[in-house]
Amino acid sequence: MTKADIVDSVANEHELSKRQAGEIVDLILDEITSALKQGEKVQLIPFGSFVVRERKARTGRNPQTGDTIKIAARKVPAFSPGKGLKDAVGGPKRAGAKKSGGRKK
Numbered sequence: 226m227t228k229a230d231i232v233d234s235v236a237n238e239h240e241l242s243k244r245q246a247g248e249i250v251d252l253i254l255d256e257i258t259s260a261l262k263q264g265e266k267v268q269l270i271p272f273g274s275f276v277v278r279e280r281k282a283r284t285g286r287n288p289q290t291g292d293t294i295k296i297a298a299r300k301v302p303a304f305s306p307g308k309g310l311k312d313a314v315g316g317p318k319r320a321g322a323k324k325s326g327g328r329k330k
Contacts, residue, residue: 261302271309278303 236246257275260267267275282298
């Protein structure tokens with residue numbers, strides 16, 4: 226699904242023009258982006274949460290030359306799905322399900 230598909234769906238569902246629906250979708254995405262830029266967590270319960278995570282500086286290797294390079298620390302956006310999204314995609318977790326811990330004798 227693309228952004229255009231979401232705009233079409235919002236426009237059809239709520240009897241809006243595609244332009245109006247596009248502006249609404251853009252506004253929502255801009256608000257999420259703005260909050261993340263400020264280091265805030267964005268929670269859309271039960272859908273999930275957008276957060277900013279810190280990546281530490283590390284050393285890496287240039288795959289073409291094999292030289293060691295330094296990779297700077299940086300901030301990256303991350304998404305954690307909520308219970309509602311997990312259940313919708315994968316179904317609810319089975320009660321009493323146990324992991325097998327090896328061979329049975």
